[in-house]
Amino acid sequence: MPEIEYKGQKIEVDEDGFIQDPSLWNEELAEYLAKTEGIEELTEDHWKVIRFLNEYYHEYGIAPMIRKLCKETGFKLKYIYELFPSGPAKGACKIAGLPKPTGCV
Amino acid sequence: MEALRLGVILAAGVCLVGLWLRLRHFLSLPLARDLSRARGSARRGARYALTLGMMPWAKESTRKHALSYIRGVVFHLGIFAALVALVAALSGARPVGGSLLLAEVLVGAGLVAGIIGLLERLARPDLRALSTADDYVAVLVMDLVLLAALAWLRDPAAVGWFYALAIAMLVYIPLGKIRHCIFFFPARIFFGRHFGHRGVLPPAVGGGEAR
Amino acid sequence: MMDKALEVLERRLSRQLAASLETCVRCGICADSCHYYLADPRPEHVPAYRAELLRRIYRRHHDPVGRLFPGLVRARELDDELAEELIKSAYGTCTMCRRCVLNCPMGVDNGLIVRTARGMLAALGRVPKGLQDTVDVHLESGNNMAVSEEDFVETLEWLEEQLQDEVDDPEARIPVNQAGARVLYTLNPREAKYYPLTILAAAKVFYAAGESWTLSTRAWDVTNYALFNGDDEAAREIAGWLAQEAAELGVEEVVMAECGHGFRAFRWEGENWLGRSYAAPVRGFVELVAEYIRTGRIKLDPAQNPEPVTYHDPCNQARNGGILEEPRYILKHAVADFREMHPHGRENFCCGGGGGMMAMGEFAEGRLAAGRVKAEQIRATGAKVVATSCHNCLDQITELSKHYDLGIKVLNLCEVVAEAIILPGDRQ
Numbered sequence: 001m002p003e004i005e006y007k008g009q010k011i012e013v014d015e016d017g018f019i020q021d022p023s024l025w026n027e028e029l030a031e032y033l034a035k036t037e038g039i040e041e042l043t044e045d046h047w048k049v050i051r052f053l054n055e056y057y058h059e060y061g062i063a064p065m066i067r068k069l070c071k072e073t074g075f076k077l078k079y080i081y082e083l084f085p086s087g088p089a090k091g092a093c094k095i096a097g098l099p100k101p102t103g104c105v
Numbered sequence: 106m107e108a109l110r111l112g113v114i115l116a117a118g119v120c121l122v123g124l125w126l127r128l129r130h131f132l133s134l135p136l137a138r139d140l141s142r143a144r145g146s147a148r149r150g151a152r153y154a155l156t157l158g159m160m161p162w163a164k165e166s167t168r169k170h171a172l173s174y175i176r177g178v179v180f181h182l183g184i185f186a187a188l189v190a191l192v193a194a195l196s197g198a199r200p201v202g203g204s205l206l207l208a209e210v211l212v213g214a215g216l217v218a219g220i221i222g223l224l225e226r227l228a229r230p231d232l233r234a235l236s237t238a239d240d241y242v243a244v245l246v247m248d249l250v251l252l253a254a255l256a257w258l259r260d261p262a263a264v265g266w267f268y269a270l271a272i273a274m275l276v277y278i279p280l281g282k283i284r285h286c287i288f289f290f291p292a293r294i295f296f297g298r299h300f301g302h303r304g305v306l307p308p309a310v311g312g313g314e315a316r
Numbered sequence: 317m318m319d320k321a322l323e324v325l326e327r328r329l330s331r332q333l334a335a336s337l338e339t340c341v342r343c344g345i346c347a348d349s350c351h352y353y354l355a356d357p358r359p360e361h362v363p364a365y366r367a368e369l370l371r372r373i374y375r376r377h378h379d380p381v382g383r384l385f386p387g388l389v390r391a392r393e394l395d396d397e398l399a400e401e402l403i404k405s406a407y408g409t410c411t412m413c414r415r416c417v418l419n420c421p422m423g424v425d426n427g428l429i430v431r432t433a434r435g436m437l438a439a440l441g442r443v444p445k446g447l448q449d450t451v452d453v454h455l456e457s458g459n460n461m462a463v464s465e466e467d468f469v470e471t472l473e474w475l476e477e478q479l480q481d482e483v484d485d486p487e488a489r490i491p492v493n494q495a496g497a498r499v500l501y502t503l504n505p506r507e508a509k510y511y512p513l514t515i516l517a518a519a520k521v522f523y524a525a526g527e528s529w530t531l532s533t534r535a536w537d538v539t540n541y542a543l544f545n546g547d548d549e550a551a552r553e554i555a556g557w558l559a560q561e562a563a564e565l566g567v568e569e570v571v572m573a574e575c576g577h578g579f580r581a582f583r584w585e586g587e588n589w590l591g592r593s594y595a596a597p598v599r600g601f602v603e604l605v606a607e608y609i610r611t612g613r614i615k616l617d618p619a620q621n622p623e624p625v626t627y628h629d630p631c632n633q634a635r636n637g638g639i640l641e642e643p644r645y646i647l648k649h650a651v652a653d654f655r656e657m658h659p660h661g662r663e664n665f666c667c668g669g670g671g672g673m674m675a676m677g678e679f680a681e682g683r684l685a686a687g688r689v690k691a692e693q694i695r696a697t698g699a700k701v702v703a704t705s706c707h708n709c710l711d712q713i714t715e716l717s718k719h720y721d722l723g724i725k726v727l728n729l730c731e732v733v734a735e736a737i738i739l740p741g742d743r744q
């Protein structure tokens with residue numbers, strides 16, 4: 001299992017870079033993960049998406065539908081794709097500390 | 106010499122029984138039927154697989170490695186010629202004139218092709234990794250038979266060697282990979298039927314081939 | 317301990333499989349038909365080598381020589397070490413694209429051999445986790461992303477509103493559970509969950525064609541990852557749901573969304589898993605769209621897609637499914653500058669993401685390395701857009717673009733078509 005070193009702490013990630021233990025997630029780690037996805041600076045809009053994903057996951061144990069994400073954040077679909085160029089699953093969910101989804105992503 | 110001649114006939118019997126046992130095992134297995142709706146024709150696919158699909162230009166692998174493929178074809182033509190020669194020897198006949206020359210050329214070329222094949226297998230690391238002892242033995246046995254056949258074509262006195270090696274070959278055929286001589290046909294037909302049924306083969310004009 | 321795996325081999329040992337196991341002469345000419353070998357020419361990347369791993373077991377049990385003198389033909393009992401090697405080989409370095417099958421002078425079906433090996437490993441519970449999870453989620457929830465019916469319906473309603481805006485017609489619909497509709501359409505769960513624009517695009521095409529179509533809330537998932545984990549029982553169950561739903565709704569045909577393996581699994585393998593024929597025929601979305609264009613049911617304006625476009629043939633639609641002409645016919649009508657990559661069609665190279673590879677993160681490094689072949693093919697066309705007809709290919713090629721800096725956009729065909737479509741109201 002690969003690891004990332006972050007602030008002197010070793011965190012296990014899977015081969016696609018999703019963290020293995022969602023409880024280790026925090027906002028500084030999100031900034032670090034964002035850089036691995038090619039997002040240099042997380043804006044307030046990024047944070048809106050990330051926080052919603054993380055909270056939803058902790059409540060329901062699954063990633064929300066993109067429709068819910070759009071509804072809750074008030075963002076248009078295309079704007080979310082622009083915010084996270086690797087997409088909502090591989091980009092946004094990863095930064096928000098969710099595990100890799102099953103299926104074709 | 107008569108004993109060796111009888112030996113060959115006996116070995117041929119052993120070979121046929123061995124192949125028959127292999128075939129019996131094969132035929133005891135269920136035939137998987139394809140229930141999906143056809144897009145093309147299984148029959149046309151099979152016909153293609155056994156004819157034009159065998160041509161060196163029909164697939165990328167044999168286009169890229171045309172020399173290797175043709176080497177294999179020459180090897181097999183040599184083997185068929187040697188088998189014809191063996192039947193001739195057993196029945197007391199000998200080719201003369203043009204047919205002798207043709208036989209010598211085919212068997213000789215087959216021998217060269219067979220030796221190259223053996224050397225290639227020894228030289229290429231990926232082929233060595235792939236090979237079992239059978240892969241070397243089978244080609245070696247065939248090369249020796251080709252050599253003996255060539256010797257007999259040039260000098261009838263070599264008939265003893267020819268017979269002795271033919272016995273070894275005939276006994277070995279059902280044991281090792283040379284039995285592809287029978288399994289080649291169902292494999293190729295299944296392949297053709299499968300891709301024919303799905304409308305993938307035979308290629309239509311402009312069907313997206315690399316040329 | 318390995319008995320379960322050997323039982324699978326015995327159960328699946330058809331004449332077709334036996335012929336492929338018997339016939340290989342290990343000539344090795346298949347080597348460079350494989351994208352893994354081309355990217356990294358190691359002996360283990362020769363397709364025949366992968367097949368040999370199963371052949372060794374077969375010889376141990378079905379070849380008298382292998383039983384008496386295993387050393388002579390490298391016959392071998394299945395043990396833990398061989399199982400590990402099989403996992404790396406059958407799951408880790410083969411996308412079951414079957415390019416080597418087409419290139420074998422003998423017609424050996426390495427794809428069938430690899431899937432049999434996968435089925436044996438599945439019986440041992442040794443399918444790589446990401447792939448097995450996908451099958452398990454599908455079996456438990458009815459789709460491979462555990463999308464609930466409520467979420468699914470809400471998403472479709474939300475998309476219906478967007479469709480109405482897009483086509484400027486408040487009557488435009490995304491019909492659900494319509495018995496007697498002509499077409500039952502299916503979706504890849506990722507479309508509903510993360511990438512709904514392709515649903516919108518397909519709905520727009522159906523709208524423009526005036527099609528009588530429906531989705532089902534009971535069986536709508538186009539995928540069947542059991543094609544990849546090799547588990548026939550699971551494959552049968554998943555295929556059965558859609559077959560039953562199509563029969564109950566009484567549709568004239570089932571149309572598979574743009575999903576390579578889903579198309580192959582349901583169109584070509586499903587009836588064989590089930591052991592019976594479907595009530596209604598099955599087609600790929602691409603086939604239907606080509607028919608719409610041919611019969612004039614939709615009109616396209618290629619000027620709407622001015623950038624150079626190439627097409628990537630999903631292995632499971634083209635080489636393994638016979639869909640060769642339709643995508644080209646569509647693109648020639650939908651884009652201004654269409655360029656073929658070479659080779660293409662039945663001889664196309666796998667993108668590298670097939671066989672469930674995208675779900676198995678442990679093999680990601682090799683997957684991206686082997687994708688170099690596809691990346692170079694794409695780069696050589698100079699295209700700015702790669703159209704394909706498979707979500708999985710789309711994801712892999714998007715990753716390749718990042719990894720190899722191709723600077724391309726990857727789209728499903730439905731998006732390209734939807735962009736070019738001239739709506740009935742706008743036709744002059």
